[in-house]
Amino acid sequence: MTIGDGHDLKSRIFAGDEVLQACYDNERVLQRGDSGSAVKKVQEALMILGIPVPKVGANGVFGGETEIAVRSYQEARRLKVDGIIGAETIGNLDSEFYTGPPEPSTSPSTEPQMSKISTPLKPESPVRSPRASTVRLEGESPVEPKVPPVPPVKEPKVPSVEAVPGLKPLPPVKEVHVPPVPSVREVSARPEHTLRHVKTKPPSTAPFAAPVTPEIPPVNSQGRKFHSSGIWNEDSYLEIQGGQSMHFKVKNLHVHASTIRIKAENGESQGATIQAQDAADFEFSIAGKEPLDWRFDIETDSDTALLEWYLYSNWVPE
Incomplete structure (x- = not known):
């Protein structure tokens, strides 16, 4: 079992679990009588997919109810129905919960420290922008360019609602009485029994x-x-x-x-x-x-x- 060799479980619920990865690599199986966090993850995944384990829930113990739930999942997905978690079953479960690779995390940028010089220095650009010179013919006085005046922009007038012909005022909205919602009776949990x-x-x-x-x-x-x-x-x-x-x-x-x-x-x-x-x-x-x-x-x-x-x-x- 090697995590990181390219043949790994990818979903968030199963990735990194050494026991489930060993099942995926055909090195072991989970079956009736096993227990632990890997069994609990499989039970939780089955219940999320709508296959209940009604009496024991996700207790981390691979018992009779868990085996029935695994068989039900294998039958529904047309897998080999054997009631154990092997490479085929855990691989199929992992593909159902895999949502794609995680987005790359962006590390916070380190702000540069500001200089303690009271007046910041402004370097002079080596390229100077050319200045426009006044056009002048020989023997004439300089001619200043004339800029035409910009006419003022008139604010458009929006007609009032009353000025629109044929528009009738809306009738007043009547208050709708909403009856109170009856309280829902809470059913207590099932009592404990032997x-x-x-x-x-x-x-x-x-x-x-x-x-x-x-x-x-x-x-x-x-x-x-x-x-x-x-x-x-x-x-x-x-x-x-x-x-x-x-x-x-x-x-x-x-x-x-x-x-x-x-x-x-x-x-x-x-x-x-x-x-x-x-x-x-x-x-x-x-x-x-x-x-x-x-x-x-x-x-x-x-x-x-x-x-x-x-x-x-x-x-x-x-």
Whole structure:
């Protein structure tokens, strides 16, 4: 890895990063399990391009969500879909953020020190300008040239508005009443909860559709409040505090149909096959004093699943 050898990353976000430059030079790759500032720069670049990492954000850890985002970018740009940052992927990202070479900086000019001589010296020019002499014929007195007088310039008169025929005065402007803008209710951030995933299947190179997170309504149609959300792409389980009634809305972001089954710790089990870009609802309820500790086991049909879930509850943490 040599920075400055002519084969360098050029964008402001990636230039000078030794790890990313090594990826660009085919000396290493960034993949699941890596961490550091180079991973964080890639996560930030993906989110700027509209490919979200909804749960973890730009935390500098190359986890499952980051791998899904990288695969989505590679699929959208027709690159090799392998979920790792190699020479092809980092080079393509760098070209999208490169805006051209920086403008050359101009160093401030140093003003010369002024001489302390009280009267500045003025050098005399070696070339003297010729002086016009008076034209005189032999035997005549000198003739002074006559300069014709310049006539005064008359100031043009601009006609007044009243003098323009057929011009009618404008009607008075009526005051327009602007109604006050209603205040926008601020939706609080998603509450913290315990989310653990148990990996049971290896990652796949199947194509993914880029996740698009819509605006989350604060209350669903049954009057339950928004609790939390995330993405499932493998078998996992969720431990969380909630109310007596819990409602999952699960959307399939994959290009193929996916089957999911959710099992609650109280014995309830629900499953469905969700077509591409469709959604399904799952309801669970239990009696007891709120808040209640819930555990859900999630089973998916394959390692190509990409399911975005939203959880609503009649009790949410403050």
